[in-house]
Amino acid sequence: MFLSDRDIKKAVSVGSITLRPFSESQLQPVSYDIRLGNQFIANDEHATHAVDPARKIYAKTREIEVKDGAEFVLHPGISVLGTSKEYFGSDKFLIQIGGKSSLARIGLMVHNTAGIINPGHFLHVTFEMTNQSNVPIILRPGMEIAQITFSMISSPPERNYKRVGRFAKDNWNHFVPAKKKKASSKLSSKR
Secondary structure (H helix, E strand, O other): OEOOHHHHHHHHHHOOOEEEOOOHHHEOOOOEEEEEEEEEEEEOOOOOOOOEHHHOEOOOEEEEEOOOOOOEEEOOOOEEEEEEOOEEEOOOEEEEEEEOHHHHOOOEEOOOOOOEEOOOOOEOOEEEEEEOOOOOEEEOOOOEEEEEEEEEOOOOOOOOHHHHOOOOOOOOOOOOOOOOOOOOHHHHHHO
16 A cells, blocks of 8 residues: 555654655655765776676766756666655665656666665666657756655564665665675574
């Protein structure tokens, strides 16, 4: 079950949803519009031969900061990472991120597959933006770029993301190794 606008507003006011800054003008009937931040990470295609995730070989990248009022030009077929102006999260609700249809119609994809924010994850979300069009798209910090929805979960999770999540401390560090699982006490006692 998704939260309605009145339930989102109520959850923010009682603190079961963190959403900073919060503006009622960004509240939709069952979602909240989030804005594009000022940081981008782009691949350095001239310094990268290939990406091989199995061998932990990733693209060389460069971070770009764009001031408010300035523009970032996203060329056709190019993917970049960006961040949200809003900081948000909840211990109580599952949060899902989705694109805005007005931007999808011009060819902007804001996330490839990472659309779920687990309970316990508080962050400036990282966008995986791709220009699927055949013309450049101008992105501006502060523009409404995506929307988030909030869903009830059946019970509190046994494993909160604050404790088990790879990106719980730094969502902008993109190649954090997976956390190692602790051996169970039965395995430890047999050694």
